[in-house]
Amino acid sequence: MTTQTEKNPEIAVSPPKPLISGVWMRRITALAPVWTLLALGLFFSLTSQTFLRPVNLNNILSQISTLAIFATGMTFVLLTGEIDLSIGAVAALTGMICAYMYANLKVQEPFPLLAALGTGTLMGFLSGTASTRFRIPTFMATLAMSLIAGGLTTYLSKGRTISQLPEVAVFLGSGRISLDLPLFGVIEIRVLVIVAAVSLLIGHLVLRYTRFGRYVYMTGASKPAARLAGVNTNIILTAVLTISGFFAGLAGVVSTGRLGSALPDAIPSFLIDTIGAVVLGGTSLSGGRGGMVQTLIGLLIYGTLRNGLDNIPSIDPLLKDVITGIVLFVALVINVLLAGRAPRDKTA
Template sequence: MPSNATSRTAETAANGGAGKAVLRFLAANKSLVGLILLMAVVSLFSPNFLTVDNLLNILRQTSINAIIAMGMTFVILTAGIDLSVGSVLAFTGAVCASLVAADASLWVALPATLALGAALGAANGVVIAIGGVQPFIATLVGMTVLRGATLVYTDGRPITTMSDPFWAIGGEYVFGIPVPVLIAAFAFIVCWFVLSQMRFGRYVYAVGGNEQVTRLAGISVTRVKIAVYAVSGLMAALAGIILTARLESAQPTAGTAYELDAIAAVVLGGTSLMGGRGYIFGTLIGALIIGVLNNALNLMDVSSYYQMIAKGAVILLAVLVDSRGKTNR
């Protein structure tokens, strides 16, 4: 009898340990659980949702926001914010389109566009890190100035590109997978490697966790801040290239409000707006949540006005859940 009781006690403890492990996993992956539940609910209301074509369409539509959000993750991990990414996308897309329209080689046009995006982002970082301007104000100014610069550069008119190789970046498929999805996947791998495996990634988390301690440890907080904004600008430029290629033109109003979707993806993915806590995989899941939500509302013929309300409600719910989780800890 004692042996049986001991066995039952051990079994109960094992089950309890397994239960706690499951709860810990669910708590650590709230965004992933939310995405799975959202997809399950949508599939009940729309039989066309889980078709291969529709899922590939979601991935293609999500790829641009995911790329911008990955760059935004670097910034938010340092307790910053970048409101200029939509304008950077528009301006760099216009420059890229003009280069392609002038028959410049893609080996020149694409690196030049990416370098321009990184330079514009770094300029924000200089104003913030060296000028001492708050990130919200600095990037708000950058957003306004670059939007105006785009309108001046394009004279308020689209710049059309007529290049099949360039179009392939945004509209071609490889083994049945849209090229933008493959580019986003590659960008994710690079960002994950930088944040989780490289010294720079540890510096990013350190600056967001405690800037003063990081500075006392001999780490150049100024360089880290300039670098993360450069990364954000680079990723926005990459998204601008993809969008311009897909549309075969650069629209002067492109990227409007894209910064909001990018910030939303980062927050939905569990990255703290206070900095120092978050991970790039969560950002990818957050972008997918927004993409699935947009697609689901379109499939159900929900008005675009109500879509904005629904998106705002989901983001608010995610922030409240995250805040409550911090309080409980």
């Protein structure tokens, strides 16, 4: 186009020298969430006496663990540039199925757990299939799925909480095991934290080292280009939603175990918190950029912030959401500003 070549004729010849070289700018940009985490950690250690105690740090870990399981699935979905709005409702449903089968139908273990995981996976698969086959945006497909899952939960439970849970769920959600570590001595760790860590680790290995992981990134970076590289993007999209469904199912069982009962309705903050944490870590909503390491950092930021505010007695607990929201805003704005400075392809 004439306008393209004439607008910035000098760029094609010699790009203007930036203040900081591209490589370093990239590194600083990529590390922005880490700086946020360090800044928050430093702030709370100075303002609160209880924040840095091992008990509290352990608390942070268990507080973000359920979120981490959701976030593992959500990272896959966001990396492809899609979204899954059904995770909160699907988790409520799977928790309820697990409890209902055990308490009301007297189904033997481990079938309630398997049924719960299977339901989550199936619902993800259905959202994915509906969205790719009929070209419904995942935003709408998963929103509809969210209604279906929420409705089924209410229907199954008849509005009642079920407190009789299978042992697996209790073990996963609130069990503890002791580990004898060479340097630290015997420490007690929550099973929940281990489940979360294993989820993130598996997610990381799949994204980083498998062919499928590569396709996920490529699909998010550019769907047309992925297709031109021979990638079947429909299969990839269906797969990431299925994965998200599986992890939502797992998170549902785990959070039931943690709370000690299956609630008849979804906890709406799960969805918002999950997306917030993943994006805070630096995974792009438009796809192609980010990963499990980023998600881990995002989770830690989120956990630090929420827990840290609890540890400052002078803050009105009712204002906690407001402050979290503001920090989220600031962190995202910084991310966007830094990303805007990242080197771009001149032809785009």
